[in-house]
Amino acid sequence: MSDCLFCKIIAGEIPSTKVYEDDTVYAFRDIAPMAPVHVLVVPKAHVASADGINESNSASVARIFEVIPKIAAAEGLTNGYRVITNCGEDACQSVKHLHFHILGGKKLPENMA
Ligand code: DGP
Numbered sequence: 001m002s003d004c005l006f007c008k009i010i011a012g013e014i015p016s017t018k019v020y021e022d023d024t025v026y027a028f029r030d031i032a033p034m035a036p037v038h039v040l041v042v043p044k045a046h047v048a049s050a051d052g053i054n055e056s057n058s059a060s061v062a063r064i065f066e067v068i069p070k071i072a073a074a075e076g077l078t079n080g081y082r083v084i085t086n087c088g089e090d091a092c093q094s095v096k097h098l099h100f101h102i103l104g105g106k107k108l109p110e111n112m113a
Contacts, residue, residue: 001046006097010044019074024060025067027102036105037075041068047098050087064100077104084112 001007008014009028016028019039030038043060047053053061072081081104086093 001097004046004097005095006040006042006099007046010042020067020071022063022067024063027067027071030101035103035108037077037081037102039071039075039102040099041071041102042097042099048096049093049098050085052098061098068100068102071102072104075102075104077102080104082108 005014009016010026018026018028020027020041024044025041026044027039027041030040041064043057043064045057045060047057047060068083081102084101084103085099086101
């Protein structure tokens with residue numbers, strides 16, 4: 001989508017610090033990290049949010065969850081990490097391109113909501 005921030009990052013039109021890329025997945029460091037490791041993992045094909053996952057695009061989501069442990073290992077997250085996706089207004093999703101936050105490198109708060 002031409003007006004999507006993360007589509008522009010995937011296309012290289014906006015710079016990012018890439019940590020992983022394959023045919024369907026792109027991962028990069030969050031611009032405002034909330035933990036020592038804060039990586040965003042996104043499908044290259046635009047999906048607005050988790051609410052838009054369906055039979056036609058779920059293979060890229062499955063691929064994301066294959067890739068997440070590889071990124072976590074590469075980032076040294078041997079003591080655990082958190083994977084989060086914010087979906088819609090009540091979850092305060094700010095970028096309308098499906099993304100999974102990988103957070104780690106410190107003891108994270110127990111309370112998520
Ligand atoms: P969410 O609130 O779940 O929609 O998370 C969006 C995340 O995207 C937020 O943690 C900050 C990050 N972000 C926003 N703009 C940019 C950007 O231009 N570059 C990078 N690397 N991250 C961004």
